[in-house]
Amino acid sequence: MDALEIARWQFGITTVYHFMMVPLTIGLGLVVALIQTAWHRTGKPEYLRMTKFWGKLFLINFIMGVATGIVQEFQFGMAWSEYSRFVGDVFGAPLALEALLAFFVESTFLGLWIFGWKQLKPGIHLACLWVAVIGSVFSAYFIIVANSWMQHPVGVEMVDGRPVMTDAWAVFTNNTALVAVPHTLFGALAVAGGFLLGIAWYHLWRRRRDGVDTLGADGKVIPGESATIPGRDKADHTVWIRSLRIGAVVAMISFAGTALTGDLQGKLMFEQQPMKMAAAEAACHDGTGFSVLSIGNLGSQNCDDIVALIEVPGILSYLAKGDFTTEVKGVNTLLPEYQEKYGTNLPDNPIYGERAGQEIDYLPVMEVTYWGFRMMIGFGGLAALAALVALWLTRSGTVPRSPWLMRLAVLGIMAPFGANAAGWIFTEMGRQPFVVAPNPDPNGIDQVFMFTAAAVSPGVSAGELLASLITLTAVYAVLLVVEVKLLVKYIRGGVVSAMPELAHVPADENEDATPGPGGQGGGKPADDVLAFAY
Amino acid sequence: MELLPTIWFIAIAVLWTGYLFLEGFDLGVGMLMKTFARNNTERRVLLNTIGPVWDGNEVWLLTAGGATFAAFPLWYASLFSALYLPLLVVLVALIFRAVAFEYRGKVDTDRWRARWDWAIALGSFFAAFGIGAALALTTTGLPLNANGDREGGPLAWFSGYAVLGGLAVVGFSLVHALAFLALKTDGDIRHRARQWFVRLLPVLLLPIAAWALSIQFMEGKPWTWAAVVLAVAAAAAAWAQARTGAEGKAFLALGAFLVLGTVSIFGAVYPVVLPSTLDGAFDLTISNASSSDYTLGLMSIVAAFGLPLVIAYQAWTYWVFRRRVSADSIPEAHSFLPAVAAKAFTTKG
DSSP states (O other), X not given: OOHHHHHHHHHHHHHHHHHHHHXXXXXHHHHHHHHHHHHHXXXXXXXXXXXXXXHHHHHHHHHHHHHHHHHHHHHHHHHOHHHHHHHHHHHHHHHHHIIIIIIHHHHHHHHHHHHOTTTXXXXXXXXXXXXXXXXXXXXXXXXXXXXXXXXXXXXXXXXXXXXXXXXXXXXHTOHHHHHHHXXXXXXXXXXXXXXXXXXXXXXXXXXXXXXXXXXXXTSOEEOOOOSSSTTOSHHHHHHHXXXXXXXXXXXXXXXXXXXXXXXXXXXXXXXXXXXXHHHHHTOOSOBSOEEEEEEXXXXXXXXXXXXXXXXXXXXXXXXXXXXXXXXXXXXXXXXXXXXXXXXSBOXXXXXXXXXXXXXXXXXXXXXXXXXXXXXXXXXXXXXXXXXXXXXXXXXXXXXXXXXXXXXXXXXXXXXXXXXXXXXXXXXXXXXXXXXXXXXXXXXXXXXXXXXXXXXXXXXXXXXXXXHXXXXXXXXXXXXXXHHHHHHHHHHHHTHHHXXXXXHHSOXXXXXXXXXXXXXXXXXXXXXXXXXXXX | OOHHHHHXXXXXXXXXXXXXXXXXXXXXXHHHTTTXXXXXXXXXXXXXXXXXXXXXXXXXXXXXXXXXXXXXXXXXXXXHHHTHHHHHHHHHHHHHHHHHHHHGGGSOOHHHHHHHHHHHHHHHHHHHHHHHHHHHHHHHOBXXXXXXXXXXXXXXXXXXXXXXXXXXXXXXXXXXHHHHHHHHBOTHHHHHHHHHHHHHHHHHTHHHHHHHHHHHHHHOOHHHHHHHHHHHHHHHHHHHHHHTTOHHXXXXXXXXXXXHHHHHXXXXXXXXXXXXXXXXXXXXXXXXXXXXXXXXXXXXXXHHHHHHHHHHHHHHHHHHTOSOBOGGGOOOOOOOOHHHHHHHHHHHO
C-alpha cells in the first residue's frame, strides 16, 4: 500500500467509527429532550426516570463522538493537504462555522445540562438540553454542506486553478445538502429508535423472567414489584413499555423519512453522479430494471462478468426519474462520456506521484457500491419491519418470555447502525475516483473537480500514515470495547444505574422523593454545590 | 495592508488566546491530577472544578483549527501536514483525556480510576506540549518547499523551538491551573494551590517568556517589545496578588499576561504566518496563504455575531457554576453497580 491507499483507509476507518457515535448522539439527544419535555409538562416520575436513564447512555456515547470528532477536523490538513489547499476557500467555511455556531453550543449547553440539575431552574435546564440538541442538528447541517460540496460543487469559480467561493447562498443551499440533511437526521433517529426498542425489550423480558410482571387471564400484563431488586417497581414497568413504544414508533417514522428523502436523493444522484448510481446497480447496459440480485464477479470491475439474475423492470427508471420507462444509462454508456469529459489518463503532474499519467478508472468498486446500497436499504427496512412486529408482540403490555426474541431485539440495535454505515460507505466510495466530483450541470461548473489521487499530502510519508493508521485503529478498538462494556453495564443496571437514589429508598416512597419539575424535594439542600459530580 | 486577511490573522490569534486561556487551566488541572492531588477526593475536587466547562473550552481548539482552514487554507495544510506525528500525539492525548473525564467515575474500583487518572494527566501533558510545539514552530518556521510541503522526513520539524514551545504551554497551563484552583476550590486545596502558584510561577513561566523574547529578537517591533515588558509586569502583578491572597486579581493578571504574550508573539511575526526555514521566498504570509476576500468577508460577518455570543454564553456557564468546590461537596462514589446495589438492598431488608 502506498501513502494514498493508507490515507484512504485511515479516513474510512476513522469516519465510519466516528459516525457510529454521531447518529446515536443526534437521535438519542432528540428523544431524551422530548422525554424530559414530557416530564416537565406532566411531572410523571416515569418520564424523569427515562430522562435519567437514556440521558446517561446518551452521555457515555456522546463523549466518544467528541473525542473522535477532533481527528476528523485535523486529518484534512494532516493527511490531505493538497485537498485542503484546493478546496479551502469554500470547504473550510462550513467547517469553521460548524465549530463556531454548533460545537460551542452543543458542548457548552450539554455541560450546563449535565451539571445544572440543581443550579438551573427546571425550565432553563430543559431549554439547555434543547439548545444542545439543536446545536447537534446544526452541526449535521454544516458538515453535510461541506460533504455535499464534494459531491456536487456549486457557488464557485476557478481562479488560478482553485475554486473560489462566489455565491455562499448556493453553497449553503446546495440541493444535494438539502436532501442529505433530512436523510441523515432520519437515519440518526432510526438508530435511536432501535436502541430504545432493543434495550427496553431486554428489561421487560427480565421483569417477566424474574416473575415481576405476569400475564392476567385477559392476556394483559399485571405489572408487579420486586422486593429484592432495587428499582424494579411498577413505575419501572411503565418506563420500559413506554420506551419500547416510543422506540418502535420512532424507528418506523424514521424509516419512512429515510425512504422519502432517499428517493429524492437518488433522483438527484442519477443526474449529479450517474456513474455512482450505475455502479450501485452494477448496471452495465442501459435499462429500466432494478436488480434484486446480481451474480458474477462484481470485483472484477469488468461488466461482462456480471449477470443480473433477478430484475424488476421499470423500478430503476422510477428510482431515477419517477416513471417506469426512461432508459437509465449503464456503465458501458457512461465510461466513454466520463473519459471524454475528464480525460482518459491522470495528468503528468508531480502531484499525482507514481500515479501520474496512469489510466483513470471511472468505475467505483462495484462490490461496495452494489452491496452498500442494498445493505443500507435492507438494514433500514428490516429495522422498521421489526419495529412493527415488536409493537404487535407487545400489545399485551409486555414482551413474550422467549429469550430468543429478546436476543433478536437486542441484536436488532445493530441494524440501523449498519444501514447508516453502509449508506455513507456507498456514497463516499461511489464518488471515486473523484474526491470532489464534477458537477455535470451544463450551466454549472464542469471543470471544478479533483481526483482523489491528487488530494493526499505530498510531504507526508507512507510510514507516518501507517503509524497513524495503526495507532488510531488500535486506540479506537480499545475504546470501543470500553464504551460497549460501560453501556452494557449501565443498561443491565437499569434505571437504578442512572438514579442510585432509587436503590436506597423503599419503593413506595419513590414518588415523594422524586424531585418534581418545580424543583422541590430531592432531599439535598438547595445550596448544594454539585448537582452532579464526576 | 490587507484588511480582511489582517482581521482574520487577529481573529485566529484571538481564538488561540481564548483556547490557551480557557483550556489552559483545564489542561493544567489535568496534569495536576497526579502531582498536586493527594487522594481520590482531591482528584474529584479537581475534576469537578472543570467538569461543566472543559468540553466547551476544547471547542476553542476546533474553532481555531477550522478558522485557520477557512481563512488561511495554505497555512492549515502546510502546518498540519508538516507536523503529522506531533499532531497525532495531540489527537491521541485529547481522545484519551476526553474519554477519561467521562468514564473515570463509571466503575467503582481503584484500579479503574488510577488508569483513567493517568490518561487525564498524560493526555493533558502531551496535548499541551504538542500544541505548544506546533504554535512555536508556526512562529519560528518549518522546512517547507515551494509547494508548502515539508522536506526532510517525518522528524524534520524537530528543533529546540519545538521543545521550548511545548514547555511554554505546559508551564503556563500549570500556573494557570493553580490560579484557577485557588479561585474555584475551598479549604486545603485552595490554600495549597495558592502556595504552589507563588512558589512555581517564576519557574513555570520561564519557557513562555523565553519563546516570546526569542521571537522579539528575531522579528520584534517596538510595540511588540512593549507588549513583552507589560506581560512581564502582569506576571509580576499576578505573583504579588497571589501572595496577598487576592486570588481573583491574580487570575486576571495571569490572563493579562497571556493576552500580552500572544500579542507580542503574533504581532512580531505578522504578516508571516508560517516561515520556511529553507527559503524566505517560500514563507506563508497573510496574503499568499489566505482565502478570497469573499470568503473572508462572509466569515467576518458570521464571526462578528457568533464569537461575542459564544463568549456571552460561556461566561454565563462560569456564572452558573461559580461556587467553590471543596472536599466536603464531593458526594460518595455511588455504587450504581446493579449487583452491589442489589446486595446492599437485601442485607438492609
